Amino acid sequence: MNELEYKNFYDRVGKTNGWDFSKVRCISEGVNWNFYNEVSQRCKKSDILLDIGTGGGEALLSIAEFALILVGIDNSAGMIEAANVNLKLSGKSNVRILQMDADKIDFPKNFFNVVSCRHSPFCSKEVANVLVNGGIFLTQQVCEEDKLNIKQAFGRGQSFSNQDGTLKNRYISELNEAGFVDIQSFEFDAREYYKTYEDLVFLLKHTPIISNFGKVENDFTVLKKFIEENQTSKGIMTNSKRFMIIAKK
Template sequence: MTFSYVSNYDSTKLRGMDDPLTPRPWNLSDEIIKIASADKKLLDIGCGTAFKLIPLAPYYAEIIGVDISQDMVNAAKILVKKNKLPNLKIIHGDSSHLPFANNTFDVITCMVSCWDIPEIFRVLKPEGVVIIEHIGCEDKKEFKLLFGKDEQGWRGQFLDYQKDEFLDSFYKKFSLLFNSVSITEGYWRTLYSPDGLLELLKFTPTIRNFNLNSDIPIFQKWLAQLENKEKIPLIQNRILIKAKNHEKII
């Protein structure tokens, strides 16, 4: 069963509050602005509600956000309209069949979503740059382990991977098409409320087939033994992939 996002995903409770004692290892927005210029075209794959694209709009000539979920596309269009950004467009589409011509974009980003490297390669200009933030396999590990295994393995997203093989697989896949690939990983801590964690479980694929009836008792039992139930610390793990310099002649 594939997981479908709805716009409830964009809730401050679900995102939690980053612990100021453990700053994020990079600022994704800064990374994307660093390579911006007023004549460049950016594509964001799996844009969700597009809230991360709003601050980027002044730095690019044009930004297109694409998402497979119609609910997300509708929510993103409302947000773009509210912010009056004529250079930011939202399109319904799938990362594996991007509705764009070859060599269209200078920059392609994908923030915690799905991507297809040959499709990125096809629509990216030869001198273009890719920036991807992906969930690491140690993300919220202790929490995910609580929900055990099913017939496919650990139910927690990416728990079945070993860290080195996970990072290496990204490096190998991108290196097939790009000459310059860099992979960085990092950790920080986010503080969640019980409601925020419940939203995370309900509205994201963090736990495969999360079931309100059978999984809530597990969650509540774990919650009961925590000292501070309003600021629950979970370790976040992300991977930053940057790729460029592809030799293509189309």
């Protein structure tokens, strides 16, 4: 998927569910951290926080009490629409949601104390520009070998042909070039068990793991065979592989 295809995909998802997968029944084993807990632990009550690629805003709203002002940005109109609905329902008065491109963050220099970004592209130079000196940037991203057995079954998928670690190494290099220091990276490869066929189909239809899932001939035949081969007593097994980078300006 190219950039435009991803944007159109996220627009559709945003209008459908805002990126809220709380109804998907899935057990995870081996997850080493909760990203927004990590973000909240590095916030002070007086801080201004920027969340890049905020999606439906559910995660950002969950940590609203930990900072003075929280701003969520996303380039998808569908996501922004969903996030503003969620914001109104939450009653939070210190959260702002704006449609904005991560490659051109339209805020003053040295404006934010903390910047976060989960599962969304970012520009290291733009982050450095809006982050105060001594500020913290945290990002969690999807590894190339995430959902590996699913991608192998379909013979295609998100970053399927890329070597594992490619994205992490690129981001670390870009953060170095942008002037960040004390750059730390962490990784986990957790087991996931989806309870039913419907839970797994929801995941595949609402994420870009398998491009154009359901629109390619034999997709559901492949999925049926995959489930037969990966069904366990805990559910349908796959993996969730993530990396996190924490850097100081």
